[in-house]
Amino acid sequence: xxxxxxxxxxxxxxxxxxxxxxxxxxxxxxxxxxxxxxxxxxxxxxxxxxxxxxxxxxxxxxxxxxxxxxxxxxxxxxxxxxxxxxxxxxxxxxxxxxxxxxxxxxxxxxxxxxxxxxxxxxxxxxxxxxxxxxxxxxxxxxxxxxxxxxxxxxxxxxxxxxxxxxxxxxxxxxxxxxxxxxxxxxxxxxxxxxxxxxxxxxxxxxxxxxxxxxxxxxxxxxxxxxxxxxxxxxxxxxxxxxxxxxxxxxxxxxxxxxxxxxxxxxxxxxxxxxxxxxxxxxxxxxxxxxxxxxxxxxxxx
Amino acid sequence: xxxxxxxxxxxxxxxxxxxxxxxxxxxxxxxxxxxxxxxxxxxxxxxxxxxxxxxxxxxxxxxxxxxxxxxxxxxxxxxxxxxxxxxxxxxxxxxxxxxxxxxxxxxxxxxxxxxxxxxxxxxxxxxxxxxxxxxxxxxxxxxxxxxxxxxxxxxxxxxxxxxxxxxxxxxxxxxxxxxxxxxxxxxxxxxxxxxxxxxxxxxxxxxxxxxxxxxxxxxxxxxxxxxxxxxxxxxxxxxxxxxxxx
Numbered sequence: 001x002x003x004x005x006x007x008x009x010x011x012x013x014x015x016x017x018x019x020x021x022x023x024x025x026x027x028x029x030x031x032x033x034x035x036x037x038x039x040x041x042x043x044x045x046x047x048x049x050x051x052x053x054x055x056x057x058x059x060x061x062x063x064x065x066x067x068x069x070x071x072x073x074x075x076x077x078x079x080x081x082x083x084x085x086x087x088x089x090x091x092x093x094x095x096x097x098x099x100x101x102x103x104x105x106x107x108x109x110x111x112x113x114x115x116x117x118x119x120x121x122x123x124x125x126x127x128x129x130x131x132x133x134x135x136x137x138x139x140x141x142x143x144x145x146x147x148x149x150x151x152x153x154x155x156x157x158x159x160x161x162x163x164x165x166x167x168x169x170x171x172x173x174x175x176x177x178x179x180x181x182x183x184x185x186x187x188x189x190x191x192x193x194x195x196x197x198x199x200x201x202x203x204x205x206x207x208x209x210x211x212x213x214x215x216x217x218x219x220x221x222x223x224x225x226x227x228x229x230x231x232x233x234x235x236x237x238x239x240x241x242x243x244x245x246x247x248x249x250x251x252x253x254x255x256x257x258x259x260x261x262x263x264x265x266x267x268x269x270x271x272x273x274x275x276x277x278x279x280x281x282x283x284x285x286x287x288x289x290x291x292x293x294x295x296x297x298x299x300x301x
Numbered sequence: 302x303x304x305x306x307x308x309x310x311x312x313x314x315x316x317x318x319x320x321x322x323x324x325x326x327x328x329x330x331x332x333x334x335x336x337x338x339x340x341x342x343x344x345x346x347x348x349x350x351x352x353x354x355x356x357x358x359x360x361x362x363x364x365x366x367x368x369x370x371x372x373x374x375x376x377x378x379x380x381x382x383x384x385x386x387x388x389x390x391x392x393x394x395x396x397x398x399x400x401x402x403x404x405x406x407x408x409x410x411x412x413x414x415x416x417x418x419x420x421x422x423x424x425x426x427x428x429x430x431x432x433x434x435x436x437x438x439x440x441x442x443x444x445x446x447x448x449x450x451x452x453x454x455x456x457x458x459x460x461x462x463x464x465x466x467x468x469x470x471x472x473x474x475x476x477x478x479x480x481x482x483x484x485x486x487x488x489x490x491x492x493x494x495x496x497x498x499x500x501x502x503x504x505x506x507x508x509x510x511x512x513x514x515x516x517x518x519x520x521x522x523x524x525x526x527x528x529x530x531x532x533x534x535x536x537x538x539x540x541x542x543x544x545x546x547x
Contacts, residue, residue, distance in 0.1 A: 027344050027345070027359050027373060028344060028357050028358070028359020028360065029344070029359055029361065052373075052421075053421075072419070073419060073420060073421060074418050074419050074420065074421035074422075075416075075418050075419055076320075076417075076418030076419075078320050078321070078356065078357040078358065079320075079321070079356045079357065079543040079544065080356075080543070082418075086416070087415075087416045090413065090416040091412075091413055091414070091415070091416050101405075101419055101420075102420075103419075103420035103421065103422065103423070103424040103425055104343055104373065104377065104420070104421050104422040104425070105377040105381070105382075105422065105424070105425040108373050108374050108377050109377075112374055123377075123382065123425075124382055124428070124429075124469065125382075125424065125425050126424065126428075127428065127454065127458075127466040127467055127468055128401075128428075128451065128454030128458035128459070128461070128463070128466045128468065129420075129424050129451050129453065129454050129458070130405070130410075130450045130451045130452070131424060131452070133410075134405070134410050134450070148467075149467070177370075178364045178370065179345050179346065179359055179363075179364060179370060180345055180370065180371070180372045181344070181345065181372070181373055182372065182373050182374065184372060185372070185374060234361055236361050240361060241356070241357070243356045243357075289361075292365055
């Protein structure tokens with residue numbers, strides 16, 4: 001097996017270039033803040049950032065000047081407030097940000113088409129909404145079998161997709177449990193794939209439980225081992241979502257100076273994830289997951 | 302409002318849970334009359350039994366003990382588009398007389414005064430769920446004559462009915478507010494005031510709605526939240542008042 005393990009610094013340097021279309025996926029769960037922060041530290045710019053839910057990580061990357069364009073379907077901070085860097089960009093043009101907007105189903109359909117290497121995907125959707133007016137890339141097609149008019153969205157094929165997972169082997173065979181989001185489709189749709197994991201495991205661990213493998217090593221370019229790499233997002237079975245930080249973000253993002261101060265202290269001011277964690281020693285005790293193991297199954301024949 | 306919304310859910314119904322107050326109402330219903338309510342979250346949790354109020358719809362507590370965890374492609378294609386969702390529960394920044402919802406922008410799309418989060422899964426829930434419940438606090442700003450943007454379609458959009466537009470689900474049949482409940486008129490699709498909260502007058506509701514609101518001849522009164530509903534909401538489900546407000 002080819003050993004694909006790299007540091008985050010090397011993986012981002014090798015696979016994320018200025019102007020790239022970048023997907024950091026994970027629906028609430030398993031959002032790689034560690035990768036986002038490294039992209040900010042390496043001062044990548046003119047990126048087209050795609051995610052269903054931009055979340056705090058893209059709010060930070062927009063504030064840091066990494067983004068030229070945002071492709072998304074829900075841009076908020078649930079129960080806590082807004083993504084104010086995103087809002088300043090859209091409402092006031094500071095900094096300018098192009099947007100391309102879908103619904104969740106539309107974004108899911110885009111990566112599904114990309115993963116299947118089809119040019120578009122169809123859905124029964126968008127009748128009566130203004131989304132196709134706002135985004136002319138949402139179109140329709142007439143079904144050749146029934147004559148029904150269906151909505152279409154174009155394939156999304158990112159330059160690089162970055163996903164976080166609980167574990168992988170050195171070849172990039174990656175296992176995920178808990179919410180799966182669109183990570184599988186986004187990875188298969190992408191030209192390059194970086195997998196970030198809580199734990200590097202032996203290939204035998206993967207082979208013992210093959211139904212849990214979401215991403216096969218054959219489509220993975222880099223494996224980065226970054227424990228607690230999702231914080232303030234979460235990794236099921238490892239640590240909880242830092243809901244207090246999500247609430248606190250509202251006051252930080254609302255003030256551009258405070259947001260820049262946050263980036264200075266927790267992104268530019270640290271060299272990697274380990275330093276980020278060392279600055280916040282209370283995190284791990286507060287958020288470490290309780291044990292709720294499931295019993296194994298018999299794969300015998 | 303959350304308590305009134307929760308009462309709309311029957312036991313064993315399959316409900317697609319939206320973010321915010323719908324999330325609170327569905328979990329209240331599960332704690333009371335609908336312990337076997339099947340909660341489906343767009344994040345992929347099916348039959349979720351959260352042991353704490355999920356702050357977001359992707360909370361880890363939705364996974365633990367759930368019946369199934371699937372990809373989002375499965376949620377939208379195999380459950381929602383397939384017609385398996387009985388109730389869609391949506392919040393709305395703005396709602397119009399046909400139950401169209403705007404959660405996208407206040408002001409023009411290209412240069413909005415306020416940029417809201419956008420659709421999430423709401424647009425397709427409004428298209429496909431067998432019936433949709435909307436929950437929104439009443440104000441002239443939230444209930445304008447004209448929406449700046451239709452994110453999620455209601456009973457009539459751009460002069461056309463749902464049937465004309467080819468939408469599978471029945472769309473919004475009730476709008477639950479903090480002053481009263483509006484219900485769809487089956488003939489016209491218009492949202493009509495049918496129920497009032499205790500102590501609220503028709504004029505008070507009308508003053509907070511941006512269109513000439515139709516009022517049902519015989520208004521019913523909504524019974525106030527019980528001690529148990531209040532206790533669950535305030536002490537168990539939302540002690541930090543993330544959704545209830547202060």
